[in-house]
Amino acid sequence: MRKNQINRKNKPSHRSRRFLKNLFGRFFWYLLPLYLIFCCVDYALPHQTQALRSWAESRISDAEFLLTGETSKSEPFSKGSENYDVSDFEVHFLDVGQGLSVFVRSGEQTLLYDGGDRDTSSFVVAYLKQQQVESLDYVIASHYDADHINGLIGALHVFPAETIMGPDYTHESDTFDSFCQAVESQEKEVIHPSPGDCFPLGKGFFTVLAPEKEYEDSNNNSIVLRLVCGDTSFLLTGDAEAESEEDMCFSGMDLSSDVLCAGHHGSSTATTELFLSVVQPAYGIISAGKDNEYGHPHSETLQRLKAYGAEVLQTSRLGTIVFSSDGNTLTWSSFR
Numbered sequence: 001m002r003k004n005q006i007n008r009k010n011k012p013s014h015r016s017r018r019f020l021k022n023l024f025g026r027f028f029w030y031l032l033p034l035y036l037i038f039c040c041v042d043y044a045l046p047h048q049t050q051a052l053r054s055w056a057e058s059r060i061s062d063a064e065f066l067l068t069g070e071t072s073k074s075e076p077f078s079k080g081s082e083n084y085d086v087s088d089f090e091v092h093f094l095d096v097g098q099g100l101s102v103f104v105r106s107g108e109q110t111l112l113y114d115g116g117d118r119d120t121s122s123f124v125v126a127y128l129k130q131q132q133v134e135s136l137d138y139v140i141a142s143h144y145d146a147d148h149i150n151g152l153i154g155a156l157h158v159f160p161a162e163t164i165m166g167p168d169y170t171h172e173s174d175t176f177d178s179f180c181q182a183v184e185s186q187e188k189e190v191i192h193p194s195p196g197d198c199f200p201l202g203k204g205f206f207t208v209l210a211p212e213k214e215y216e217d218s219n220n221n222s223i224v225l226r227l228v229c230g231d232t233s234f235l236l237t238g239d240a241e242a243e244s245e246e247d248m249c250f251s252g253m254d255l256s257s258d259v260l261c262a263g264h265h266g267s268s269t270a271t272t273e274l275f276l277s278v279v280q281p282a283y284g285i286i287s288a289g290k291d292n293e294y295g296h297p298h299s300e301t302l303q304r305l306k307a308y309g310a311e312v313l314q315t316s317r318l319g320t321i322v323f324s325s326d327g328n329t330l331t332w333s334s335f336r
């Protein structure tokens with residue numbers, strides 16, 4: 001029997017089974033760590049790849065910024081602590097080519113600051129209708145140049161306006177006459193606000209910063225607004241240039257703003273170093289037509305904005321740019 005048992009154990013099939021058993025027992029503790037390492041590598045590789053991809057994308061984005069002065073991404077820009085809904089405060093920089101038009105929605109109230117030139121007047125009206133606008137609480141002409149008020153004339157023919165504002169000077173042009181007629185047709189008068197005046201605007205408010213006086217150059221007569229929602233703020237400067245900017249800087253009023261709509265379509269005669277040092281914007285918006293005859297925006301302006309760390313966003317490159325604020329965080333998006 002014993003011999004038989006021995007013989008049975010020594011059969012080839014038994015030998016191979018015992019060999020395998022020993023092999024598994026011996027190598028199990030070697031194989032287990034190897035298997036665990038394999039699992040870790042298998043898990044980490046895609047994450048590593050994703051991290052590398054994100055890093056590469058951010059480097060490409062940085063390179064784009066250095067080349068063009070702008071990016072196409074919207075990263076939340078946070079400050080302060082107050083919180084509203086994102087939809088509570090929106091500032092739309094409309095793509096009106098060589099001109100300016102800014103639509104603001106704050107809670108239940110709306111504001112239209114400039115309306116662009118004649119060729120985009122119907123676009124502005126269509127845009128406001130698309131935004132479900134039925135009436136405007138404030139219609140504000142920064143000044144009376146055609147590339148700012150032609151679209152306002154169109155808007156005043158369609159939307160009832162509660163308060164209409166403009167600077168206190170007259171302009172000899174058919175466009176200015178048409179603007180006055182459009183205001184009269186609503187049985188309204190143009191109000192001339194003064195620096196320091198403050199007006200409620202839905203979830204926020206706006207203050208008037210300029211013009212301090214009547215300037216020789218009508219661009220400097222632009223009404224400048226500082227829109228405030230919680231801890232976030234926007235500066236709309238129309239075509240104000242160095243002279244008005246300097247007066248604002250020495251007025252003692254709060255000019256600090258997260259978003260600066262650069263004066264006079266990015267002309268080198270505006271957005272001075274002094275002004276930037278006081279405003280300290282995180283974003284610089286430039287509303288100008290592509291390949292316009294004035295060469296706006298001028299490279300000096302772009303360089304100054306970049307030197308002060310402002311991210312430059314141009315309507316000629318991005319189309320209409322919309323900022324949303326919850327009183328704490330700013331986000332933006334753009335579309336054509």
Ligand SMILES: [Zn+2]
Pocket residue numbers: 099100145147148239264265
């Ligand atoms: Zn202009």
